[in-house]
Amino acid sequence: MLNHLPDTTIQVPDKPDTAPPSPAWPSDSYDRVPAWIYSDQAVYTKEQERVFRSSWNYVALSAELPENGSFKRSWVGDAPVVVTRDRDGVVHCVVSRCAHRGVEFVRELRGTLKCLRCPYHQWTYSLDGRLTGVPFRRGVGGKGGMPPDFDASASGLQRLAVTERNGVIFASFASEPPSLELSLGPTMIGYFDRVFNGRPLEILGYSRQRIPCNWKLIFENIKDPYHASTLHVFLVTFGLFRADTPAAVKMDPSGAHSVLISSKRDAVSAAETAELATFRKDLSLNEPELVQPIDEFDDPHTAVMQTIWPNLIVQQQVNTLATRHIVPRGPGQADLLWTFFGYAGEDPVLRRRRLLQANLMGPAGLVSVDDGEVLQQTQDGASAYPEANYLVEMGGRDLADADHMVTEVAIRAFYQHYREVMDL
Ligand SMILES: [Fe+2]
Missing domain, CATH: 2.102.10.10 (Rieske [2Fe-2S] iron-sulphur domain)
Known part of the structure; x- marks a missing residue:
């Protein structure tokens, strides 16, 4: 689980004082995202000031x-x-x-x-x-x-x-700065406090990775429930997430923060998985506890992934809990710093389950290894074709909370806020 980058490799890129103006956003709607925002040095430099240094x-x-x-x-x-x-x-x-x-x-x-x-x-x-x-x-x-x-x-x-x-x-x-509570809003504070409920935390371990992709793509990945059943063989094959999993997507009014929630299903629907190439009926687990949750929250949610503007992901996937800190390293790469934790004094059986399920996550995690790979490929496409515009229309073109997983609304909402902050 532990993956250490030598500290000496971490370098802050040069920031030019003057940079050519960036091209305009393709339209006033939120269903298109231009590829140049993932590779433009001037955009990156402006983000440091307007996105990161202006926020908590x-x-x-x-x-x-x-x-x-x-x-x-x-x-x-x-x-x-x-x-x-x-x-x-x-x-x-x-x-x-x-x-x-x-x-x-x-x-x-x-x-x-x-x-x-x-x-x-x-x-x-x-x-x-x-x-x-x-x-x-x-x-x-x-x-x-x-x-x-x-x-x-x-x-x-x-x-x-x-x-x-x-x-x-x-x-x-x-x-x-305005208070953190004002910045997050009551809905997001509610989900934040669900994990950080005041019980003292205990650090269980760290992992770190450098992903050759723009920092925004890491956020988009966690705001995108659509890909969970199409990319992740492990999630689909072992029943952690399927297209019929009860799910919800919620945002704060600004669109900056969001939460993706999935909950227990009543029964497995064979029809929902049969068509997916990610469903592998030839695979089975030697240790089924790797995907079996121990109930510890007062709700039926098996996964709650919260993205907090501008640099934090709070992860609850079954019983593995972590913060993921996004550190941009120039337009085309970012570090993802994972801190796994539990609660001080918790039941040893629950602690063992947390540690076991931490294998789902991190640079070589059984689930998240797919994300690192596909984010690099996304960046390669964006860098090669900066003139392209990406489609973010799944689930409609609106910015409303959704009660299903076939939507990209949290990405649209993120760019609503991003364009405002960046004046793009
Ligand atoms: Fe993923």
């Missing part, structure tokens, strides 16, 4: 900062940040960029620290970002050093606004 971004789970002095390396869009818990237990998020020469100085993924220190000239900061140490500040032997009027208090690390809800930490570059 998921950066960590509180359980990843278990003690005073804990830190986690994270990202807001492609901008590196570090999340810390200071000696008083207060959580901070500061840029991982030394005030001196701009070094992205936090390279470890997580751990504990007494202070933040840049390796280049050992400038040192407190865990809330104040500059506390400059070597040779007063020179050596009366020579050199910083000018006497150097103002250390004005040279700390840039601090982000931080908010936390039920153990989930968000940060924003905006100076006075």
